[in-house]
Amino acid sequence: xxxxxxxxxxxxxxxxxxxxxxxxxxxxxxxxxxxxxxxxxxxxxxxxxxxxxxxxxxxxxxxxxxxxxxxxxxxxxxxxxxxxxxxxxxxxxxxxxxxxxxxxxxxxxxxxxxxxxxxxxxxxxxxxxxxxxxxxxxxxxxxxxxxxxxxxxxxxxxxxxxxxxx
Numbered sequence: 001x002x003x004x005x006x007x008x009x010x011x012x013x014x015x016x017x018x019x020x021x022x023x024x025x026x027x028x029x030x031x032x033x034x035x036x037x038x039x040x041x042x043x044x045x046x047x048x049x050x051x052x053x054x055x056x057x058x059x060x061x062x063x064x065x066x067x068x069x070x071x072x073x074x075x076x077x078x079x080x081x082x083x084x085x086x087x088x089x090x091x092x093x094x095x096x097x098x099x100x101x102x103x104x105x106x107x108x109x110x111x112x113x114x115x116x117x118x119x120x121x122x123x124x125x126x127x128x129x130x131x132x133x134x135x136x137x138x139x140x141x142x143x144x145x146x147x148x149x150x151x152x153x154x155x156x157x158x159x160x161x162x163x164x165x166x
Contacts, residue, residue, distance in 0.1 A: 012051055020159055022046065075132030101129035113139040115146075 014082035015023075018039055025035040032050070036043040099117060104126055110116060114137045129140035138146055 019049070019053070022049060023053070023055070026050060046139060097130075097139065097145070099128040099129065102126045103129040113137070113142055115139070115142040 009079070018041075021039055022035060025038055030038070032046045033043050036046045039046070070083050097115070099113075099115075101112075102117060103112060103125065108127055113130045113132050115125050116129040117128060128139060128142060130141070132138060133143050134142050136143050
């Protein structure tokens with residue numbers, strides 16, 4: 001081995017002198033980076049050796065977390081739900097929405113419906129492009145298709161019908 005190889009090999013091993021120096025620096029309260037500069041090894045090597053030696057600076061003075069005695073509060077229903085109900089309740093759900101101004105992704109602008117439309121066999125995807133409902137990403141027809149609310153169930157009423165996809 002050459003002198004360079006032996007000196008670089010010695011830099012990578014933890015000798016008794018280095019471990020003693022590590023312990024004294026650690027007990028003096030130096031950070032891992034400061035200890036690494038003092039000893040001549042990487043910060044990660046210092047952290048690893050500290051862990052292997054079982055040295056610990058102790059936990060911070062923060063008290064351990066305890067469970068709160070109050071139950072978790074449910075989040076409140078957002079204001080979007082009532083805002084959605086108004087356009088949905090006004091008319092029945094449309095199955096076909098006529099897109100008067102279909103547009104490409106590059107032509108989409110604020111207040112244009114973002115409902116994707118793909119014609120059979122067409123390579124390009126287009127979007128509805130109609131004027132959107134207030135605060136929505138879709139026009140009224142597509143809002144009705146996208147957001148459906150189930151009616152409250154009572155004991156003698158059958159469950160609400162769900163939309164079949166396919």
